[in-house]
Amino acid sequence: MPDPLPLTDRTRLTRLPGLQSRDRRTLDAVLDAGLVAHLAGCLDGLPVVLPVAYARDGDRLLLHGSTGGGLLRHAAAAAPLAVAITLVDGLVFARSLYDSSMNYRSVVVLGRAAPVPEEEKPAALRTLSERLMPGRWDEVRPPTRRELAATLVLALPLDEVSVKVSTGPPGDSAQPPPDLAGTWAGVLPLRPVAGEPESAPDVPPGLAVPPSLDRAARRIAAAAGDAAGAGDAGDAARPGGAGGSAG
Numbered sequence: 410m411p412d413p414l415p416l417t418d419r420t421r422l423t424r425l426p427g428l429q430s431r432d433r434r435t436l437d438a439v440l441d442a443g444l445v446a447h448l449a450g451c452l453d454g455l456p457v458v459l460p461v462a463y464a465r466d467g468d469r470l471l472l473h474g475s476t477g478g479g480l481l482r483h484a485a486a487a488a489p490l491a492v493a494i495t496l497v498d499g500l501v502f503a504r505s506l507y508d509s510s511m512n513y514r515s516v517v518v519l520g521r522a523a524p525v526p527e528e529e530k531p532a533a534l535r536t537l538s539e540r541l542m543p544g545r546w547d548e549v550r551p552p553t554r555r556e557l558a559a560t561l562v563l564a565l566p567l568d569e570v571s572v573k574v575s576t577g578p579p580g581d582s583a584q585p586p587p588d589l590a591g592t593w594a595g596v597l598p599l600r601p602v603a604g605e606p607e608s609a610p611d612v613p614p615g616l617a618v619p620p621s622l623d624r625a626a627r628r629i630a631a632a633a634g635d636a637a638g639a640g641d642a643g644d645a646a647r648p649g650g651a652g653g654s655a656g
Contacts, residue, residue: 414436435572436570439516459474461474469565472565485563493517502596522563534552544620544621
């Protein structure tokens with residue numbers, strides 16, 4: 410069994426600490442299920458948040474973007490960063506709005522990133538491609554030198570992370586009054602679903618859909634299935650408070 414994730418003053422939860430997970434397998438499962446990370450930093454004295462594609466590569470996150478992106482260039486200069494990935498698994502309908510909430514799995518990564526060296530960039534881009542579109546790399550042409558030059562890949566170590574998991578039914582903070590005894594309470598599960606492929610307008614009629622689309626759909630379905638066993642934090646009664654932070 411992997412060692413528990415270390416805690417720092419910045420990653421230790423002070424609100425609802427019972428929802429914090431220190432299980433490395435839970436961390437990896439959340440990161441491997443997500444598709445978009447939100448990268449936060451300070452640019453020209455102002456806070457900035459940018460959604461980026463990402464992939465977990467062992468003990469680091471690979472963050473993908475353009476060399477023209479101001480926040481990414483700032484991050485490439487070893488500026489302090491925060492990266493958040495959140496998966497929403499359900500809406501929790503309690504008998505009061507105060508106790509209503511969400512079931513979710515979230516990760517916040519803190520640290521400083523470094524650009525992936527040019528000679529390692531193709532391998533890093535393949536890792537990103539295989540995470541988002543499994544098998545697509547071998548179906549299309551490789552990136553050109555110009556495309557590689559226009560692409561920035563950052564590596565952020567998973568050294569300082571916070572994992573939070575909220576699961577289970579609503580836990581009302583107070584006994585419902587008699588007039589609410591017949592009010593329904595429970596969870597509306599939310600699952601990502603891949604729709605039918607939509608061909609580009611210039612695709613010839615009858616051209617078969619490539620295997621990578623089926624692999625991507627199965628990956629999304631597998632990520633949805635992970636919600637059922639997402640940690641043990643929700644076994645106890647849920648503390649009150651709508652809009653609980655996922656960080």
